[in-house]
Amino acid sequence: MDGNITAGSGTFCDACTVRNRAICSDLTRDELGALNSIGRQRKLRAGEQLIWEGDEAVLVANVVEGLLKLSSSTSDGREQILGIAFPADFLGRPFGGSTPYGVEALTDAQVCVFQRKDFDRFAKEHPRLEHKLLERTLAELDQTRKWMLLLGRLNAEQKLASFLLQAADRASESGFFAGDGTSFDLQLSRQQIADILGLTIETVSRQMTKMKSQGLIDLPSRRTVTILDRSALEDRAE
Amino acid sequence: MDGNITAGSGTFCDACTVRNRAICSDLTRDELGALNSIGRQRKLRAGEQLIWEGDEAVLVANVVEGLLKLSSSTSDGREQILGIAFPADFLGRPFGGSTPYGVEALTDAQVCVFQRKDFDRFAKEHPRLEHKLLERTLAELDQTRKWMLLLGRLNAEQKLASFLLQAADRASESGFFAGDGTSFDLQLSRQQIADILGLTIETVSRQMTKMKSQGLIDLPSRRTVTILDRSALEDRAE
DNA sequence: CGTCTAGTTGAATTCCGTCAAAGCGGGTGG
DNA sequence: CCACCCGCTTTGACGGAATTCAACTAGACG
Numbered sequence: 397m398d399g400n401i402t403a404g405s406g407t408f409c410d411a412c413t414v415r416n417r418a419i420c421s422d423l424t425r426d427e428l429g430a431l432n433s434i435g436r437q438r439k440l441r442a443g444e445q446l447i448w449e450g451d452e453a454v455l456v457a458n459v460v461e462g463l464l465k466l467s468s469s470t471s472d473g474r475e476q477i478l479g480i481a482f483p484a485d486f487l488g489r490p491f492g493g494s495t496p497y498g499v500e501a502l503t504d505a506q507v508c509v510f511q512r513k514d515f516d517r518f519a520k521e522h523p524r525l526e527h528k529l530l531e532r533t534l535a536e537l538d539q540t541r542k543w544m545l546l547l548g549r550l551n552a553e554q555k556l557a558s559f560l561l562q563a564a565d566r567a568s569e570s571g572f573f574a575g576d577g578t579s580f581d582l583q584l585s586r587q588q589i590a591d592i593l594g595l596t597i598e599t600v601s602r603q604m605t606k607m608k609s610q611g612l613i614d615l616p617s618r619r620t621v622t623i624l625d626r627s628a629l630e631d632r633a634e
Numbered sequence: 635m636d637g638n639i640t641a642g643s644g645t646f647c648d649a650c651t652v653r654n655r656a657i658c659s660d661l662t663r664d665e666l667g668a669l670n671s672i673g674r675q676r677k678l679r680a681g682e683q684l685i686w687e688g689d690e691a692v693l694v695a696n697v698v699e700g701l702l703k704l705s706s707s708t709s710d711g712r713e714q715i716l717g718i719a720f721p722a723d724f725l726g727r728p729f730g731g732s733t734p735y736g737v738e739a740l741t742d743a744q745v746c747v748f749q750r751k752d753f754d755r756f757a758k759e760h761p762r763l764e765h766k767l768l769e770r771t772l773a774e775l776d777q778t779r780k781w782m783l784l785l786g787r788l789n790a791e792q793k794l795a796s797f798l799l800q801a802a803d804r805a806s807e808s809g810f811f812a813g814d815g816t817s818f819d820l821q822l823s824r825q826q827i828a829d830i831l832g833l834t835i836e837t838v839s840r841q842m843t844k845m846k847s848q849g850l851i852d853l854p855s856r857r858t859v860t861i862l863d864r865s866a867l868e869d870r871a872e
Numbered sequence: 873c874g875t876c877t878a879g880t881t882g883a884a885t886t887c888c889g890t891c892a893a894a895g896c897g898g899g900t901g902g
Numbered sequence: 903c904c905a906c907c908c909g910c911t912t913t914g915a916c917g918g919a920a921t922t923c924a925a926c927t928a929g930a931c932g
Contacts, residue, residue: 468783471872476786478779489776491769496776523761530768531729537775538727538734540782541716545706547785548714548832552920586879594786596921601880618879618929634709790888824911834889839912856897856911 412508417484418458419528427522434514440464440501446509447488449498456488456515462505463583467591468497477592479540482566486532490516503583547594550634555593556603557633560613564623579622650746655722656696657766665760672752678702678739684747685726687736694726694753700743701821705829706735715830717778720804724770728754741821785832788872793831794841795871798851802861817860 409415409432420431437460440446446457449468459481466479466487478497481487489495490512510518519526546555567580582589590597607613612629614622623629647653647670658669675698678684684695687706702719716735719725727733728750748756757764784796805818820827828835845851850867852860861867 466779468779470783470787470792474787476783478782489772492772492776497779520765523764526761526764526768527758530764530771533768533771533775534727534730537771537778538730540775540778541704541706541735544716544778544782544785545708545714547782549708549712597879598881598922599920602920605880835911836890836913837888840888843912 412460414458414460414484419486419525419532420458422524422528423522427525431510431518431525434518435508435510438507438509440505440507442501442503442505445498445500446507447495447497447499449496451495453489453492453495454512455509456486456490456512457507457509459483459485459487460506460508463502464505464507465500465502465588466497467500475591476594477588479536479543480592486529488512490519490529502588552593552595552599552603553606553632554634555595556589556600556607557629559589559593560621560623561626561629561633563621564626578624578626579616579620582619582621584619650698652696652698652722657724657763657770658696660762660766661760665763669756669763672756673746673748676745676747678743678745680739680741680743683736683738684745685733685735685737687734689733691727691730691733692750693747694724694728694750695745695747697721697723697725698744698746700745701740702737702743702745703740703826704735704737713829714832715826717774717781718830724767726750728757728767740826790831790833790837790841791844791870792872793833794827794838794845795867797827797831798859798861799864799867799871801859816862816864817854817858820857820859822857 409420409428412418412420415421420428423431438457440462446464447453447455461483464481464487465477466481467475467477469475480502481499487499487507519529546558550558563582564578564580584592586597586600589595590600593600604613604615607629608615610628612623612625612632614624616622647658647666650656650658653659658666661669676695678700684702685691685693697719699721702725703715704717704719704725705713705715707713718740719737725737725745757767784793788796801820802816802818822830824835824838827833828838831838842851842853845867846853848866850861850863850870852862854860
């Protein structure tokens with residue numbers, strides 16, 4: 397259980413690939429050192445759970461590498477994905493009681509974890525960090541609200557079109573299999589897409605083949621999507 | 635257009651009814667005075683718009699009295715309510731570009747507004763205020779995510795049952811027409827409930843009469859709800 | 873070459889939205 | 903005081919979109 401945890405060696409921040417984008421980006425060398433000493437790097441395998449839904453919030457983390465999902469389930473087992481965490485995103489619930497959602501790695505991932513108590517203390521003493529965290533949380537809230545409109549008011553076609561456009565943007569900006577910016581790897585199964593959009597796997601599949609047959613997209617392989625007619629896709633997104 | 639704006643007189647915080655619950659609650663007298671000097675009280679009529687969707691974020695506010703909705707619309711005019719703001723809640727998007735949702739008063743309301751630039755500056759200089767704002771934003775994010783599960787994965791009956799239970803809780807804790815805690819005033823039209831739950835007005839109506847006929851609730855008047863069988867309602871909520 | 877999982881396709885069903893009409897209640901003016 | 907009107911709500915009939923259940927297919931991997 398400890399095999400995938402590396403003790404904070406005092407140097408890992410220097411090598412951190414998301415250092416300039418994560419909430420730590422405004423810290424001085426000394427502050428970074430202090431934060432370093434309370435954090436640990438941890439590797440996660442795809443499918444591994446970092447935080448369980450409803451658990452008392454004992455840890456928070458920065459995503460260094462990979463994709464993670466935040467999700468919650470109904471009592472009868474249907475799942476809704478509440479957000480996707482990308483590298484440099486922050487995870488967990490500081491200053492809070494329990495985490496009302498689970499966090500699980502979608503791909504192999506690397507995170508920089510902190511005991512919540514340690515992090516809370518550190519944050520309170522470092523307003524610039526708190527400020528970064530606040531900005532990030534506000535942005536996340538905006539994002540989440542946008543998603544609510546999708547869930548509440550769009551039909552399956554609109555949901556999928558919006559999703560593909562957003563995925564394409566994310567893919568090109570973070571360089572995932574970017575190619576020419578129109579072809580990209582989804583990194584998500586049909587089931588996961590369905591869980592994001594509040595649909596079933598069959599509906600997702602049907603909509604994708606429909607879009608393919610209409611020449612809006614191509615599906616060269618299971619998880620690869622090529623956008624052939626972006627503006628038509630935008631028309632359907634709303 | 636100015637008739638409903640009162641200049642900051644230097645004393646209104648003292649009389650503020652939400653002073654101990656709003657984000658200002660940790661400030662010293664001096665700090666409160668300073669904040670006071672950049673804020674203005676404003677009264678809103680039910681239906682009046684405080685912030686327009688997509689506008690550049692020029693103001694932020696504390697709710698002093700009344701209820702407001704945050705909402706967004708699809709291009710074909712269907713609306714989704716993204717959140718309800720209660721007294722002591724914070725409104726608007728500090729440190730940001732545009733507000734991606736509109737804010738409108740549901741009841742007559744009173745808010746304490748700030749120019750965003752003034753507020754941003756003040757906040758940056760007062761970490762305790764930022765901390766409060768952060769805690770509030772995190773709580774709001776949790777709330778919003780819970781709502782996403784409802785929108786994405788619950789059916790009409792489950793949505794309505796969840797909504798009524800939550801409304802009952804809110805009503806009793808904030809003392810709205812609390813009565814014995816089971817009977818309360820909704821303050822929302824059927825259309826607004828539909829916009830919250832991602833349903834149509836007819837579906838909301840049908841579900842309510844169904845619950846009434848099953849003895850779960852009573853509907854003594856248009857906007858009053860009495861919960862007769864809470865546990866049965868909880869069973870249906872998920 | 874067989875097995876296993878993820879994805880696709882099809883048919884039946886159900887739930888919710890749409891359209892239309894009727895009911896209710898509160899306010900206004902005769 | 904009553905008749906009328908207006909907006910909100912309820913109710914009904916219908917259709918369509920998405921889910922459900924089930925069979926089938928395509929790759930991946932040993």
